[in-house]
Amino acid sequence: xxxxxxxxxxxxxxxxxxxxxxxxxxxxxxxxxxxxxxxxxxxxxxxxxxxxxxxxxxxxxxxxxxxxxxxxxxxxxxxxxxxxxxxxxxxxxxxxxxxxxxxxxxxxxxxxxxxxxxxxxxxxxxxxxxxxxxxxxxxxxxxxxxxxxxxxxxxxxxxxxxxxxxxxxxxxxxxxxxxxxxxxxxxxxxxxxxxxxxxxxxxxxxxxxxxxxxxxxxxxxxxxxxxxxxxxxxxxxxxxxxxxxxxxxxxxxxxxxxxxxxxxxxxxxxxxxxxxxxxxxxxxxxxxxxxxxxxxxxxxxxxxxxxxxxxxxxxxx
Numbered sequence: 001x002x003x004x005x006x007x008x009x010x011x012x013x014x015x016x017x018x019x020x021x022x023x024x025x026x027x028x029x030x031x032x033x034x035x036x037x038x039x040x041x042x043x044x045x046x047x048x049x050x051x052x053x054x055x056x057x058x059x060x061x062x063x064x065x066x067x068x069x070x071x072x073x074x075x076x077x078x079x080x081x082x083x084x085x086x087x088x089x090x091x092x093x094x095x096x097x098x099x100x101x102x103x104x105x106x107x108x109x110x111x112x113x114x115x116x117x118x119x120x121x122x123x124x125x126x127x128x129x130x131x132x133x134x135x136x137x138x139x140x141x142x143x144x145x146x147x148x149x150x151x152x153x154x155x156x157x158x159x160x161x162x163x164x165x166x167x168x169x170x171x172x173x174x175x176x177x178x179x180x181x182x183x184x185x186x187x188x189x190x191x192x193x194x195x196x197x198x199x200x201x202x203x204x205x206x207x208x209x210x211x212x213x214x215x216x217x218x219x220x221x222x223x224x225x226x227x228x229x230x231x232x233x234x235x236x237x238x239x240x241x242x243x244x245x246x247x248x249x250x251x252x253x254x255x256x257x258x259x260x261x262x263x264x265x266x267x268x269x270x271x272x273x274x275x276x277x278x279x280x281x282x283x284x285x286x287x288x289x290x291x292x293x294x295x296x297x298x299x300x301x302x303x304x305x306x307x308x309x310x311x312x313x314x315x316x317x
Contacts, residue, residue, distance in 0.1 A: 160179055
């Protein structure tokens, strides 16, 4: 019986082999660019990079902008937030929900990692592009900055992270890499950005050479010892280039840094650009207000102090 079953199975397999198709459907999308098309020309890469700026900015919108402040000495969640979302509550409680599968944290990873992958694909394409050199190198500087900036955020929160590099995918895959390699990529990207980015940008939503140098200086100061790149002298030398440029100066009134009337001030090196119109507003004000006031009949959105009490001050703050 055993042998007969094997024979039947073999004959069925042969039958399937005889009728299987020999041609495969190759259908190109009609309403969107393929990945190869998107990275093939500078005219396609330019809006793609503008989209990456927006996606990076949007990780700071709404409660995502405060998620990594929770559980610190200065910030805590309101009672309703803690009672209704155990994953998010774990950021304050440090309880059994503080695990790798915590949705409040994995959501922050998932918002950032696609930006890294797309920026890495843009870097790879621009390194091999033969079109207009000035446009190509400036876009390369921007893509390199974005990959470095988001990777720096990710490694600060998660430590060892994958390195997205299409040129070395067979070697690196999607495995976490040692910190020295992660930081080597971040530093190399920022050096590339500082080399190719202009000193000023007419569009404030795009970065400059000095934004790259400022972030590079921070990397040299902030890198953990295990990365073997922490160097305060290099940080000082790099940040002095920003100071000596003469393009930035401190505001007289410290509070003006948070006044919308002083956006993109002389002290600002780079700012995410928001406005008061959905979907380009940052949507953060409601996360810091009082839920009790928001629930009062007749008050709602018209109350300056109303909100969801995601992040409220601790007694230490």
